[in-house]
Amino acid sequence: MNNDDLNIDPKLLKPYNPNDTEDRIYKLWEESGFFNPDICIEKGIAQNDATPFSIVLPPPNVTGTLHIGHASMLVIEDIMVRFARMQGRPTLWLPGTDHASIATQSKVEKILEKEGIRKNDLGRDEFLNRVNTFAQESHDTIVNQMKKMGVSVDWSREAFTLDEKRNLAVRTAFKKMYDDDLIYRGHRIVNWDPKGQTVISDDEVVNEERKAKLYTFKYSADFPISISTTRPETKLGDTAVAVNPNDDRYTQYIGKTYVVDNFCGQKLEIKIVADDHVEKDFGTGALGVTPAHSQIDAEIAVRHNLPTKQVINEFAKMMVGNESILGKKTTEARVNVVEWLKENNLLENEEEVTQNIPTAERSGGIIEPLPKLQWFINVNKPIITRGNKTLKELMLEPIKDGSIDILPDRFEKVYYNWVENLRDWCISRQIWYGHRIPVWYRNDEIYCDIDAPEGDGWIQDEDTLDTWFSSGLWTFSTLGWPDMDSPDLKKYHPTTVLETGYDIIFFWVARMILMSQYLLGEIPFETVYLHGLVRDAKGRKMSKSLGNIIDPLDVAEKYGADAVRMSLVIGTGPGNDSKMSEDKIKAYKHFANKLWNITRFILTYTDTTKLEKNFQNFTETDLDLIKERNELVNTITKEITEYKFYLASDKIYQYTWARLADVILEESRPIYANGTNEEKNSRSQFLIETLEIIIKTLHPFMPFVTEELWSIIPVENKNLLMVTPWPEI
RNA sequence: GCGCGAUUAGCUCAGUUGGUAGAGCAACCCGUUUACACCGGGAAGGUCGCAGGUUCGAGUCCUGCAUCGCGCACCA
Numbered sequence: 001m002n003n004d005d006l007n008i009d010p011k012l013l014k015p016y017n018p019n020d021t022e023d024r025i026y027k028l029w030e031e032s033g034f035f036n037p038d039i040c041i042e043k044g045i046a047q048n049d050a051t052p053f054s055i056v057l058p059p060p061n062v063t064g065t066l067h068i069g070h071a072s073m074l075v076i077e078d079i080m081v082r083f084a085r086m087q088g089r090p091t092l093w094l095p096g097t098d099h100a101s102i103a104t105q106s107k108v109e110k111i112l113e114k115e116g117i118r119k120n121d122l123g124r125d126e127f128l129n130r131v132n133t134f135a136q137e138s139h140d141t142i143v144n145q146m147k148k149m150g151v152s153v154d155w156s157r158e159a160f161t162l163d164e165k166r167n168l169a170v171r172t173a174f175k176k177m178y179d180d181d182l183i184y185r186g187h188r189i190v191n192w193d194p195k196g197q198t199v200i201s202d203d204e205v206v207n208e209e210r211k212a213k214l215y216t217f218k219y220s221a222d223f224p225i226s227i228s229t230t231r232p233e234t235k236l237g238d239t240a241v242a243v244n245p246n247d248d249r250y251t252q253y254i255g256k257t258y259v260v261d262n263f264c265g266q267k268l269e270i271k272i273v274a275d276d277h278v279e280k281d282f283g284t285g286a287l288g289v290t291p292a293h294s295q296i297d298a299e300i301a302v303r304h305n306l307p308t309k310q311v312i313n314e315f316a317k318m319m320v321g322n323e324s325i326l327g328k329k330t331t332e333a334r335v336n337v338v339e340w341l342k343e344n345n346l347l348e349n350e351e352e353v354t355q356n357i358p359t360a361e362r363s364g365g366i367i368e369p370l371p372k373l374q375w376f377i378n379v380n381k382p383i384i385t386r387g388n389k390t391l392k393e394l395m396l397e398p399i400k401d402g403s404i405d406i407l408p409d410r411f412e413k414v415y416y417n418w419v420e421n422l423r424d425w426c427i428s429r430q431i432w433y434g435h436r437i438p439v440w441y442r443n444d445e446i447y448c449d450i451d452a453p454e455g456d457g458w459i460q461d462e463d464t465l466d467t468w469f470s471s472g473l474w475t476f477s478t479l480g481w482p483d484m485d486s487p488d489l490k491k492y493h494p495t496t497v498l499e500t501g502y503d504i505i506f507f508w509v510a511r512m513i514l515m516s517q518y519l520l521g522e523i524p525f526e527t528v529y530l531h532g533l534v535r536d537a538k539g540r541k542m543s544k545s546l547g548n549i550i551d552p553l554d555v556a557e558k559y560g561a562d563a564v565r566m567s568l569v570i571g572t573g574p575g576n577d578s579k580m581s582e583d584k585i586k587a588y589k590h591f592a593n594k595l596w597n598i599t600r601f602i603l604t605y606t607d608t609t610k611l612e613k614n615f616q617n618f619t620e621t622d623l624d625l626i627k628e629r630n631e632l633v634n635t636i637t638k639e640i641t642e643y644k645f646y647l648a649s650d651k652i653y654q655y656t657w658a659r660l661a662d663v664i665l666e667e668s669r670p671i672y673a674n675g676t677n678e679e680k681n682s683r684s685q686f687l688i689e690t691l692e693i694i695i696k697t698l699h700p701f702m703p704f705v706t707e708e709l710w711s712i713i714p715v716e717n718k719n720l721l722m723v724t725p726w727p728e729i
Numbered sequence: 730g731c732g733c734g735a736u737u738a739g740c741u742c743a744g745u746u747g748g749u750a751g752a753g754c755a756a757c758c759c760g761u762u763u764a765c766a767c768c769g770g771g772a773a774g775g776u777c778g779c780a781g782g783u784u785c786g787a788g789u790c791c792u793g794c795a796u797c798g799c800g801c802a803c804c805a
Binding site for chain 1: 742754
């Protein structure tokens with residue numbers, strides 16, 4: 001057969017070239033306006049009365065660029081969205097970015113540090129200008145990367161967690177919680193990060209296993225009980241020794257108070273108390289209680305009405321002690337305290353132990369528990385407007401009663417466990433970049449509202465909010481809330497599904513449920529689809545130091561975005577980590593080309609101009625093939641509906657290559673060479689139909705090459721493939 | 730300490746309610762003047778981590794163990 005005689009698009013005569021195609025196709029999509037559900041409804045592509053499909057994009061941090069994990073998230077979400085759109089549902093995928101307060105601020109601080117500039121040299125306003133510039137650049141890079149991956153988000157609704165609309169939502173939420181006494185200001189032991197100079201929440205603390213020495217000693221020679229600690233320097237702040245109530249060794253001392261005149265230059269008053277928390281078998285069975293520098297000790301102190309004495313300041317330096325200790329860093333003071341103990345013959349034992357050191361997630365600094373005045377959200381207070389349920393209960397309820405479904409469901413257990421052990425959420429941060437707390441002070445007055453108070457002399461709280469506070473509002477702050485009459489809010493909330501990484505189930509998923517349940521009285525989403533980490537071919541985490549990072553843009557450039565998308569989806573079930581390698585991506589680049597050539601083959605052999613319209617006289621063989629193909633489409637439709645993208649994508653891949661190309665097309669050759677007209681007609685009709693169906697069902701997975709092929713194949717009255725109805729069998 | 734996950738071909742992984750072990754990649758052999766070398770065909774390769782149990786039948790269900798990984802708690 002001679003190609004010159006055929007009416008075939010010349011593009012098909014060359015191998016598929018993603019680089020010539022993808023940007024052009026994306027532009028077509030954007031210009032069509034079909035990413036916006038309003039336009040789809042207006043043009044009759046989406047049925048206004050069909051169940052809407054809505055999803056928010058987990059907003060990437062404006063701290064730089066997207067990595068392959070983001071790409072994986074974008075692909076899974078784009079598959080859901082394109083599928084829903086092709087089914088004619090009003091489909092909204094709402095994009096945005098996250099200001100990520102601490103993460104972004106410390107990133108910019110590091111950049112400035114290289115220029116020898118500190119944030120305090122610049123002042124709050126100028127520093128924030130720098131951060132905003134950086135955030136804007138990051139944002140632009142991220143948007144560009146997203147477009148390269150082919151995401152069909154509605155750019156007209158794009159949001160930022162720190163823009164004006166979201167700030168109004170944050171202030172409104174804060175005010176309501178303040179009025180309901182759910183937000184309070186309290187003096188408590190908090191996780192202080194001396195390096196980042198801010199408080200962080202319990203969830204931002206990362207425990208690191210390290211070797212340490214456990215010292216056993218007495219405060220003084222005549223003190224009756226020995227205690228053990230890994231942090232001798234904190235003992236200058238001790239106000240009690242706690243023992244187990246059932247420990248016979250110590251019962252005689254319980255209730256007595258001992259005065260130690262000189263412990264490293266500090267006078268101590270130590271009361272012996274009995275507390276169930278103390279384990280008889282650990283160390284000496286006696287615990288030196290340091291209420292100011294330990295969460296647990298603070299709780300013991302409350303139970304026994306003990307005084308709190310702070311001995312370490314915000315720079316992790318000693319506030320008391322003799323000249324070898326006062327003003328010294330805790331690590332240095334520790335050595336000197338041990339030295340002092342030795343000199344005074346008080347040290348009884350020294351042993352090496354492994355222990356978990358709390359560190360700050362972002363700065364890496366070692367956490368110093370300190371008593372501080374901070375803002376908290378009370379998770380245990382009954383809320384009158386919510387049937388006297390607590391925030392904890394509001395978080396648990398929808399999972400327990402099944403109104404929110406978590407995939408894979410094993411994470412439901414993890415979620416329960418976390419919520420049940422949850423303590424009040426510390427939401428204030430000593431960070432400049434973020435939502436300023438909407439509270440003002442004047443002398444002894446305190447004022448909380450959405451807007452600043454009238455009159456002179458009011459000073460706003462210096463602190464900003466935990467970035468997850470604004471993230472918690474994301475499903476509805478992006479849809480017009482606090483305006484309860486917003487049409488978007490009415491139509492698209494609760495959202496259909498939330499797709500995100502299992503690593504932020506506590507940070508984000510739980511907080512969204514909290515905020516939505518409390519502020520709107522409804523769930524934020526019906527399904528939570530949790531994806532895993534993308535690792536390298538050997539299963540290692542990708543990191544700069546290992547040099548195994550795969551940049552999604554690099555590989556998209558090299559192999560095409562469709563190939564990257566397929567490689568990220570196939571073999572990746574919810575909740576499991578997946579492995580990524582260039583070989584895998586390459587395999588799907590080949591597949592895109594295979595599809596390209598299948599189209600060329602079919603268009604070459606089937607002269608569509610001669611095809612009988614509504615041909616129904618299929619041969620027995622072709623009827624079997626139709627049955628097989630239709631069953632496949634049914635399976636794929638079902639699997640996508642059930643969020644089993646890894647199965648669906650692999651099935652189309654297998655069918656297209658191993659079945660259609662390798663077997664059916666090969667068996668078609670003799671039919672075209674020697675068959676009757678009936679047989680040829682039947683086969684041609686089958687092949688053309690099958691090609692259309694394959695292109696449609698592959699579209700959510702490989703949108704670029706399928707859209708391009710769709711523009712080439714002869715179909716009457718066609719629209720863009722992205723809004724062409726999903727095959728109904 | 731509590732909980733979760735993984736363990737299947739050399740590598741990476743599927744295996745849906747129990748019914749003759751699958752795919753991709755790699756390696757091996759063969760073929761290819763046209764849809765595609767970004768190809769096709771073929772053969773090879775597995776005590777399904779270990780030990781028990783249930784069953785006519787177990788990769789799949791139950792119990793125990795081992796190794797690896799993860800989460801939470803403790804961390805004086």
